Amino acid sequence: MSVPSDSVLATRRGVLTLGLLCTVQFLDIVDSSIMNVALPSIRRDLGFSQQNLQWVLSGYVVTYGGFLLLGGRAADVLGRRRVLVAGTTVFAVCSLAGGLATHSGTLIAARVAQGIGAALMAPAGLSILTTTFTTGRDRTRALGVWGAMSGLGAAVGVFLGGVLSQGPGWRWVLFVNIPVCVLVGAAAFRLVSAERARGPRAGFDAGGAILVTGGMLLGLYALVKAPDAGWVTAHTIGELACAAVLLAAxxxxxxxxxxxxxxFTLFRVPGLAAADATQLLAFAGFLSMFFFLTLYMQNVLGYSPIRGGAAYLPVTAGIMLAAGVSTQLVGRLGTRPIITGGALIAAGGMYYLSRVPVHGSYLTDLLPGLLIMSVGLGAVFVTVTTAANAGVPADQAGLAAGLLNTSLQLGSALGLAVFSALATARTHHLLAGHTAPQQALASGLARALLAGSLSVLAAALIALRAPNIRPQAAHPAPAPDAGTRRLLRPAAEPAE
Structure with a gap:
């Protein structure tokens, strides 16, 4: 069967462009998980307190999630390549600063600013993808590969963090970003055409940008701090209330x-709101699973960082297999059955993992659940990304991308905050009853994994009620302007 002549993916430039954009997503997600296993080394070297150590992870998540809508809109208004390169530059500089940090405050500041860079990169990259690969088959395949990067990044990040922190040292967890960022920046200038700013900059909604960014930052900050500060304290309730007021304003x-x-007319796009809600609940379960399962392997089973990271390698195979199959099926079945089925499979795998014993075995207690979960994970992320971008107008592609990534980061922060509280409460309850410390810790982590599986199950229920989007039948996005047509044109096509 011949490939259609208008297929961008049939060209070398199209393949390289997809590789570039998937590298952007992979890099952003990897840095959400790669620091996990490096934390003990960081604490020893820089003298972190236990309370402040969490901000090496949380500082990145808070600013990444808080600035995503602003980053997505900036890509639409200022030009996608311009915002992508700016974000990549910020990301690289902050990676260098963090790797060279000699005290805790410098590393936290670098991670906070690195999250802003990621918030510019991710929506710009996804909006370039959706406006470059516009035909049904091209878009389905490109979004499928992009969606798989979310799951792969989370799994591979833990492995790379273990290898680098136990090998050359934790600083290389950050230094490794720099050559990748240089490659991304150079490739962006080579493969993505520049765009003129869309419309007068004076029309940019500065008030809305301040309100939504402030509300998201404060809300995420409150969620991250809640397990330590307490959910019903005046401090937490006040922060969440202020965040709600800012978002209402x-x-x-x-x-x-x-x-x-x-x-808000963007929500009229069929399937977009349901896809974002599904991703929020699904990622609340998935990302927390990687976090709690890593704690279980290291603190209960006594795994080294490398061994704990290597335990996730089979997950990458399952994600890639499911991503390939789901990409082929979504055009025939639509998004609803694949998202629902994938989430149900993943929830089953996570329920299996929630039964981990204190003296567990990788082959019997971890590997089966990880493999089952990975198949569902790959199917969910591939299809959710497709559903959230089908029918989105080209001039709002960056905003839709920012919204999808916001749901991912908000789900991550919410899942870690809520499920950490459940794990801690269970562990402390058992310790008060004189249960052995290892048994109490294992039981607390198992409780968090069970809650994560229920979150993914809830995502399946939402997907069950969502419209069934068939990408090849979706109405094409409105015709882009001349600047965007130059962006979409393969290299061999003459300019106007």
Missing amino acids: FAANERRVRDPLFP
Whole structure:
């Protein structure tokens, strides 16, 4: 069967462009998980307190999630390549600063600023993808590969973190980003055409940007701090209430301004709201699973960082297999059955993992659940990405990408906060009853894994009620302007 002549993926430039954009997503997600197993070494070298150590992870997550909507809109207004390169530059500089850090405050500041770079990179990259690969088959395959990067990044990040921290040292967990960022920046100038800024910059909704970014940052900060500060303390309740007020003010602002940062008409795109909600709940379960299972392997089973990271290698195979199959099936079956089935399979695998004993075996207690979960994980992320981008207008592609990535980061922060509280409460309850410390810890982590499986099950229920999107039948996005047509044109096509 011949490939259609208008297929961008049939060209070398198209393949390289997809590789570039998937590298962007992989890099952003890897840095959400790669630091996990390096934390003990970081604490020893830089003298972190236990309370402040969490901000090596949380500082990145808070700013990444908090600035995503702003980053997505900036890509639409200022130009996608411009924002992608700017974000990559910030990411690289902060990786260097963090790797060279000699005290805890410098490393935390670098990670916080690194999250801002990621918040610019991710929506710009995804919006370039959706406006480059516009035909049904091209878009389905490209979004399938992109979606698989989320799951792969989370799994591979833990492995790479173990190898680097136990090998050349934890600083290389950050230094390794620098050559990749240089490659991404150079390839962006080579493969992605520049765009003119879309519309007058004076029309940019600065008030909306301040309100939504402030609300997201404060909300994520409160969720991250809640397990330590307490969920029902005045501090936590006040922060969450202030975040809600800021987001409500943002919604009111968007309804009255002429050029809103976030046009709520975007939710009229079939399947977008359900896909974002599904991703939020699914990633709350998935990312927390990697976190708690890593703690179980290292603190209960006594695995080294490399051995704990290597335990996730079979997950990458399962994700890649499921991603390939789901990409082939989504055009025939639509998104709903694949998301629902994938989430149910993943929830079953995570339930299996939630039964881990204190004297567990990798082959019998971990590997089966990891393999089952990975198949469902690959199917969910591939298809959710497709559903969230089908029918999105080209001039709002960056915003839709930012919204999808926001749901991912918000789900991650929410899952870690809530499930950590459950694990801690269970462990402390058992310790108060004079249960052996290892048994109490294993039981607490198992409780968190069980809650994660229920979160993924809830994602399946939402997907069950979502519209069934068939990508090849979706209406094409509105015709882009001349600048975007130059962006989409293969290298061999003459310019106008």
